[in-house]
Amino acid sequence: MRLIRRRPLLATVLLCALAVLAARPSDGGDGARAPGHGAPASVSAQVAKLYAEAAAATRRYEAGQRQAARQRSEAQRLEKLLDRERREISVLREDLGRLARSQYRNGGGLPLTAHMILADDPDELMRGQRVFSQANLALDNALEKGARAEARLARDEAKAAAAWKKLEKRNRQLADLKRDIEQKLETARWQLQGQADASVAAGSCRGAVRLDQPETNFTDPWVAPVETYELSASYGSGGARWASRHTGQDFAVPIGTPVRAVGQGKVVRVSCGGAFGIEIVVQHAGGYYTQYAHLASVAVDQGDHVTAGQWIGQSGTSGNSTGPHLHFEVRVTPEMGSAVNPVPWLARRGVSL
Template sequence: MRSPRRRPLLVPVLLCAAVLAARPAPAAADGEHGFGDGLGAQVARLYEEAAAASQEYDAGRREAETQRARAQRYEELRARELRELGRLRADLGRFARAQYRDGGGLPMAVRMVLDGDPDRLMRGQHVLAQANLAVGSALGKRRAAEERLAADGARAASAWQVLERRTAELAVLKREIEGKLEEARWRLQGRAAASVAAGACPGAVRLPRRAVHSARGWVAPVEDYRLSASFGSGGARWARRHTGQDFAVPIGTPVRAVGAGRVVRVACGDGFGVQVVVGHPDGYFTQYAHLASVTVDPGERVSAGQWIGQTGSTGNSTGPHLHFEVRVTPEMGSAVDPVPWLGERGVGLG
């Protein structure tokens, strides 16, 4: 028996807009209505390529910044070593001048005769010799350190320049892929809109299965998004109140089943455009609307995180987004707020 809190709401609420009067047509066979050339699959492939290119570009930028910082650090250390070398050279010059002033230019025998204490003279001479050796050794070490830092700095600078060139190449590749993706996205959206206008739903686009393993068994319906219209908000495009949560994402963004279940509906032809409804074992249903393509058929079992469609702007929609709804029945008018519903299942939205 269903829990009382899951009974259908008595007052039906219209989602995203007034539902069109036309009834959804049966789902077309796979490959019909212009989807047979693999446009949805092309968008999915370009989507993944763009994501991979962005990751590689970002990694390249980070590595280039690391190498640049390393080169700058070596240059700072080298400058410090040069300053130390200059000070040691100045110290050696002072020792030499002091030795000259103290008679360092006279033969040792003459200096011993003139000095009243030969032992003191010898001790002073020994100290001076030791000081000269110490300064000379320090100069040698500093010079070696300066040469080593110069070589390390040159290698770091060279690596940085190589990475900068590679990152520039990646930026060009990233822009090319994103340009192709944007073009393919709008072609996909155009075909989906034409299909919906003709009253025939596009068939499922067969893509490689994509699943996200979650310890909780639940995931967000899209990965990268910006939350827009929320549950219960008002607007001129809705008959009463908004009954779902909208996710602003580009066309062609993979849509994921939030949890395991079975597809109970794939439809189009009303204000939701192309949509998928999934029934879950706990008695709830989730709806994914305004899609540009679907990748599942009615009756198909899905797992949490599995791709079930691609976002679009079909139906009564002013721009690309996913309308996500949670219901206690498969039908509209029984919606509950999806944000706390997902939160109870360990999925936070923000």
């Protein structure tokens, strides 16, 4: 009975093994790339997708904040106009009250005919009455105009305030969406890094995980290796983690940040293990090489030709690294020990860091 059970199990295992071998990416051609290690395409792609979504959500949130600020300023401007209209109407009402009180003190309670009979100069009295009537009419018109303006401003103010509140509500929703995406991205980033660490420990990498890169349309032949960054350890700086001096320029970026080829060239090395963790070396015209180290995943294979700005991997903190960053070197050979200062090298090619 045992023998009968083992044979179907063995056949199943062989079939699974054949399926895995058929499905795995092709090796890059160097001994450092073996199957079975590294980040699955789904995790790398998920990080890239969430990275793009988080950037888009941040842009939408910041645009909403700016729009809400403009709407809030408009509401405040209308409130000031409304206050000014109220003050002007109050002054008009006080003037009307003074005129009415003056008329009453001068016999305003008697009919106009009686005023004419008792007046020393009826013509002068009529002129005074006309002036008062005209002033009263002007005041009534001003009050009516002011009331219309006040009503219009009140409507505009209410409309602006409602629009601002609507924007604030939308911005809260955008903030929640942004926070949710960033939390998912952070989780996916560390999943990717965990698998990168496993690759480094094994000393072997899978084939390239091809990422869907957005249209870039770079017009310059040289670009920075990452789009958004903070410079950290510089070339030649000292530190306990380096044998002598730092041989490159570090870019502090989160895990999963797309890493770009700085210029056109050919991938001459993709390897895992050692102090640099997962690394890529690209050969450029003119006898120079660029190295991209401490990666979490690679998007190219050895022998691939790359263009300026093309995604070649995702940043991480593999190998001898204290935190997420990209270690970038410029060399005169593909090997360690031939590095030159990458900052002036890029500057001479039109890239200021």
